[in-house]
Amino acid sequence: MGSEDEDERGFFSERNVVPARPPAARAVAKPHYAGHRERLRDRFVQAGADALADYELLELLLFRAIPRADTKPLAKALIDRFGSFAEVLGAPPRLLGEVKGVGPAVALEIKIAAAAAERMLKSTIRGxxxxxxxxxxxxxxxxxxxxxxxxxxxxxxxxxxxxxxxxxxxxxxxxxxxxxxxxxxxxxxxxxxxxxxxxxxxxxxxxxxxxxxxxxxxxxxxxxxxxxxxxxxxxxxxxxxxxxxxxxxxxx
CATH class of the missing domain: 3.40.140.10 (Cytidine Deaminase, domain 2)
Known part of the structure; x- marks a missing residue:
């Protein structure tokens, strides 16, 4: 019996243990808008603003305030609410905030763009x-x-x-x-x-x-x-x- 026990202990102690392989990493699903921002920027650079619809130009503005999300639905919602790109820029922050998804950062970005446009136009007539x-x-x-x-x-x-x-x-x-x-x-x-x-x-x-x-x-x-x-x-x-x-x- 003793020899059999020793053989059994020897069997278990000398057995090579193969380390378990980690589970295969699951591929992270990319959001449906992946690459959209880069494509939109490229179109703007290559063809200019005239190549973009109003909501697409608004998307470019929203990228700064919303760094990681699909901005297309919000841009379209703003155009639908106010009627045009110009009217979105001209809307007061209080009314902008009534659109779902528009927080202080988004409203501020829109008003900065509006101020920049107004300043540019004013400079064309001053003096x-x-x-x-x-x-x-x-x-x-x-x-x-x-x-x-x-x-x-x-x-x-x-x-x-x-x-x-x-x-x-x-x-x-x-x-x-x-x-x-x-x-x-x-x-x-x-x-x-x-x-x-x-x-x-x-x-x-x-x-x-x-x-x-x-x-x-x-x-x-x-x-x-x-x-x-x-x-x-x-x-x-x-x-x-x-x-x-x-x-x-x-x-x-």
């Missing part, structure tokens, strides 16, 4: 003769005001060569009314040594058609400014659907 760059003036005013949810009354102050000296929002009102004080407008023009001004305000309703109050207020400002040698070149009304010029409509 230049505004009356010879009228389309640039309209583009800037639309970027700055078209999608505001409250009325703003803005004044472009010009020097004797009709170059832009200053651009100031004088008043902010409600959804359909802004208080305007002609004396304050004239006083500010004198402070800036401005000899001409362009009046601009927005209609949050989207329709830029001048109201009777718009026409009467414009005439009052013209009459207040003229005796002091200040010309009112135009009053532009900005809406989502376009703009109206009171001078072009022969209403001033």
């Amino acid at each position: 230049r003769q505004v009356l010879t760059s009228w389309s640039a003036v309209i583009d800037y005013c639309r970027a700055a005001m078209a999608f505001e949810t409250r009325e703003q009354f803005r004044i472009l102050f010009l020097d004797k060569k009709n170059a832009l000296i200053a651009d100031e929002v004088q008043q902010t009102g409600t959804v359909d009314h802004t208080p305007v004080y002609p004396r304050e407008i004239v006083r500010r023009a004198l402070e800036l040594s401005s000899t001409a001004i362009i009046l601009v305000h927005n209609h949050p309703s989207g329709d830029p058609t001048p109201s009777r109050a718009d026409i009467e207020m414009t005439k009052l400002i013209v009459d207040s400014a003229r005796p002091l040698g200040i010309s009112v070149h135009d009053h532009i009304i900005i809406g989502k659907s376009g703009h109206a010029s009171l001078k072009g409509l022969q209403l001033m």
